[in-house]
Amino acid sequence: MNKYLYILFFLFITAFTTRESNLSNPSLWPKPTYDFSKNPIEKNKVNLGRVLFYDPILSENNSISCESCHSPYSAFTHIDHALSHGIYDSIGTRNSPALMNLAWKKSFMWDGAINNLDMQALAPISHPLEMGSSIKNVVIKLQASKKYRQLYFHAYGDSIPTGEKTLKAISQFLLTLVSANSKYDKVMSGTEQFSVQEKNGYALFQKNCSSCHREPLFTNDEFVNNGLLENPILKDKGRMHISLDSTDAFKFKTPTLRNIEYTFPYMHDGRFKKLSEVMNHYTTGIIQSKTLAPELNEKIQLTENEKVDIISFLLTLSDKEFVFNSNHTYPKEIISSVAKD
Amino acid sequence: MKKYCVLLALLLSHTWSDAQRVNISFNATLDGKELLHDLVLVKNERDTLQINQLKFYISKIQFLKDDELVFTALNSYHLIDFSLPASTSLSIKTFRSISYNSIRFYLGIDSLTNVSGALGGELDPTHGMYWTWQSGYINFKMEGQVNRKDEPSKEFQFHLGGYQQPFNALQKVELDVSDEDIKLALNLNPFLKLINLSFDHHIMSPSTKAVELSEMLAKNFKVKTNE
Numbered sequence: 040m041n042k043y044l045y046i047l048f049f050l051f052i053t054a055f056t057t058r059e060s061n062l063s064n065p066s067l068w069p070k071p072t073y074d075f076s077k078n079p080i081e082k083n084k085v086n087l088g089r090v091l092f093y094d095p096i097l098s099e100n101n102s103i104s105c106e107s108c109h110s111p112y113s114a115f116t117h118i119d120h121a122l123s124h125g126i127y128d129s130i131g132t133r134n135s136p137a138l139m140n141l142a143w144k145k146s147f148m149w150d151g152a153i154n155n156l157d158m159q160a161l162a163p164i165s166h167p168l169e170m171g172s173s174i175k176n177v178v179i180k181l182q183a184s185k186k187y188r189q190l191y192f193h194a195y196g197d198s199i200p201t202g203e204k205t206l207k208a209i210s211q212f213l214l215t216l217v218s219a220n221s222k223y224d225k226v227m228s229g230t231e232q233f234s235v236q237e238k239n240g241y242a243l244f245q246k247n248c249s250s251c252h253r254e255p256l257f258t259n260d261e262f263v264n265n266g267l268l269e270n271p272i273l274k275d276k277g278r279m280h281i282s283l284d285s286t287d288a289f290k291f292k293t294p295t296l297r298n299i300e301y302t303f304p305y306m307h308d309g310r311f312k313k314l315s316e317v318m319n320h321y322t323t324g325i326i327q328s329k330t331l332a333p334e335l336n337e338k339i340q341l342t343e344n345e346k347v348d349i350i351s352f353l354l355t356l357s358d359k360e361f362v363f364n365s366n367h368t369y370p371k372e373i374i375s376s377v378a379k380d
Numbered sequence: 381m382k383k384y385c386v387l388l389a390l391l392l393s394h395t396w397s398d399a400q401r402v403n404i405s406f407n408a409t410l411d412g413k414e415l416l417h418d419l420v421l422v423k424n425e426r427d428t429l430q431i432n433q434l435k436f437y438i439s440k441i442q443f444l445k446d447d448e449l450v451f452t453a454l455n456s457y458h459l460i461d462f463s464l465p466a467s468t469s470l471s472i473k474t475f476r477s478i479s480y481n482s483i484r485f486y487l488g489i490d491s492l493t494n495v496s497g498a499l500g501g502e503l504d505p506t507h508g509m510y511w512t513w514q515s516g517y518i519n520f521k522m523e524g525q526v527n528r529k530d531e532p533s534k535e536f537q538f539h540l541g542g543y544q545q546p547f548n549a550l551q552k553v554e555l556d557v558s559d560e561d562i563k564l565a566l567n568l569n570p571f572l573k574l575i576n577l578s579f580d581h582h583i584m585s586p587s588t589k590a591v592e593l594s595e596m597l598a599k600n601f602k603v604k605t606n607e
Binding site for chain 1: 494495496497498499500504505506507508510512513514515516547587
């Protein structure tokens with residue numbers, strides 16, 4: 040049953056990406072963690088989720104949408120802002136992560152505070168510095184909207200919005216944000232080739248980086264301390280906030296490196312603007328501490344040329360088709376086909 | 381096809397004719413007084429205690445006869461909310477007639493349900509019993525204030541929950557019962573005794589303290605006997 044739903048999900052995604060992608064060959068990818076049997080992907084639900092994602096109705100004063108911090112043109116991160124900006128121009132405490140391949144994650148947020156994709160939207164909706172509302176108020180506003188009554192009816196055969204239906208529809212849209220069509224993917228499936236420099240960078244990457252940024256998702260989905268100096272203002276202890284266990288201090292969820300070209304600035308607090316700064320961190324900036332990942336205890340030695348090679352490899356993870364996919368952008372066509380409020 | 385449906389319906393209605401309904405109602409008491417309709421309690425001429433919100437989840441209700449399980453209610457997740465009197469009494473359909481002398485239920489939501497994504501009905505997050513910045517159900521919520529003459533009032537917010545070890549706050553409650561009309565009361569005195577209300581209290585996330593307070597609550601459900 041589950042396997043069947045999972046294949047349906049792949050068919051759905053591949054229908055959305057124009058050219059042949061690696062997803063048509065799921066054997067190259069691990070099995071998703073999201074339980075599709077509880078929320079089977081359907082076009083009208085994805086559409087509803089997409090409209091919700093772009094609608095500031097989710098915030099208290101109708102000013103901020105999910106897109107405000109997660110723009111499709113930057114692989115769904117808040118481009119050029121180290122810390123996300125939210126309601127009433129408040130500044131959050133963390134860099135908004137890029138959103139992609141979420142069906143494969145066990146937990147969400149830099150510290151894993153969220154245990155299921157469905158529950159993710161509750162955090163920004165309720166956060167006083169982000170959207171400043173509550174799911175209860177959001178549902179009341181949606182119930183009063185002609186447009187949404189129609190969209191919920193198309194999606195669920197029932198025009199009354201509830202918290203459950205709203206959250207599941209947002210998940211449906213987020214699940215379709217699959218990036219699997221970069222140059223790297225094409226090289227892996229044998230349709231393109233790396234340049235000499237990219238190939239060299241790939242080998243160095245596999246040696247130094249892939250224990251955490253594991254292929255093909257470029258994350259091991261675990262919490263690790265990669266040796267950043269503690270931010271003196273934010274004093275963010277990462278995973279320890281959730282586990283209350285001091286052996287988790289300064290551990291953060293390994294982020295994916297797919298589309299890294301578009302998702303600057305980097306790290307949980309957006310401290311680095313350029314990939315060259317990230318490379319310098321790994322070679323000369325590692326701060327020793329009790330919780331530092333063991334593989335970083337020994338210094339990573341890379342020449343300037345080798346650093347450039349790794350960066351040229353990282354740029355092969357850019358998926359233009361993902362970033363410019365018109366199925367992910369503002370849903371003009373859906374909104375114009377339903378009632379106006 | 382239609383014929384079979386009719387047959388099936390007959391069959392079912394036959395077996396269901398033995399169905400039984402057990403009513404379980406919840407109340408809370410403080411200093412022996414029932415809180416259901418009046419959440420303001422004048423303790424003495426100096427202090428008043430005002431409870432603004434009192435809500436908790438009851439789940440997996442089971443009936444036992446001499447310690448042997450006879451019936452488990454299906455899908456039993458119930459939000460008892462003292463601001464909605466109708467929510468404080470449950471009517472459990474047993475589908476067949478059962479004989480029992482004790483009941484068992486949980487105060488809170490099990491860990492599997494906690495990781496199952498968005499759920500509806502009594503478990504819909506619009507009920508305000510789901511944490512937002514960190515996933516998980518709030519098993520028990522009590523908010524209010526203590527007003528003391530000539531002093532600024534002190535607030536308390538207890539949001540107790542947590543499903544991951546070592547902070548799993550889910551509690552089992554077992555009580556001997558003799559009636560089909562089961563009236564339960566949660567005595568809040570021992571709970572309030574554990575905490576010093578001359579300070580503000582904001583327990584809003586899973587912790588050792590939250591587990592300790594949840595244990596204390598679970599021990600203080602009592603069966604009211606009909607004299």
